[in-house]
Amino acid sequence: MxxxxxxxxxxxxxxxxxxxxxxxxxxxxxxxxxxxxxxxxxxxxxxxxxPAVSTIADGGAPITLPAGARVLETSLGEGAILLRVAIGDSEEILLVDRPSGRIVSRYPLVFSQNEKIPSAP
The missing domain is CATH 1.20.5 (Single alpha-helices involved in coiled-coils or other helix-helix interfaces)
Incomplete structure (x- = not known):
């Protein structure tokens, strides 16, 4: 009030x-x-x-793979590319230096007789 x-x-x-x-x-x-x-x-x-995500198209040398190799999977890092490749009946993982395109190391994949080779998605 x-x-x-x-x-x-x-x-x-x-x-x-x-x-x-x-x-x-x-x-x-x-x-x-x-x-x-x-x-x-x-x-x-x-x-x-x-930081901006870099793309493959921003440079780097071409990657030379062995004859008959098929790329099954790729993974791109800051300075390296990881490739899973099939060469004939075997598979390898290749670590590639991105700027030079040089294969830095190879990791052969060995599967046991009971396991099947996983297919790429």
């Missing part, structure tokens, strides 16, 4: 105490929401500003 001057009468002290607690709770909730929003936005900016 208001009096002739338009001022409201003072609130009950118990009600005023509860109102102040509610205002503090509202301020805390807004602060937590703001901090969470900033965290999500900074994570999005961090992810989008990360």
């Amino acid at each position: 208001t009096d002739e001057t338009g001022a409201q009468p003072p609130l009950d002290p118990a009600f005023e105490k509860i109102r102040r607690k509610m205002v503090r709770l509202l301020a805390l909730s807004i602060a937590v929401l703001f901090v969470g929003l900033i965290a999500v936005l900074s994570a999005v900016v961090y992810r989008s500003a990360g």
Whole structure:
């Protein structure tokens, strides 16, 4: 209710105490929401500003494979390419230096008699 001057009468002290607690709770909730929003936005900016993913087309020498080799799978790394190749009846994993195209190491795959050779997906 208001009096002739338009001022409201003072609130009950118990009600005023509860109102102040509610205002503090509202301020805390807004602060937590703001901090969470900033965290999500900074994570999005961090992810989008990360290093660009390089592609195979950005350079490098051609890779020379043995005659009759079929590439079954590939995996591209920062400075290397991993190839799973079938050469005749055997399979090998080749580690290739990406800038030079040179085969760095070979890992022959040996399968036991009971296991089947997994096919490429």
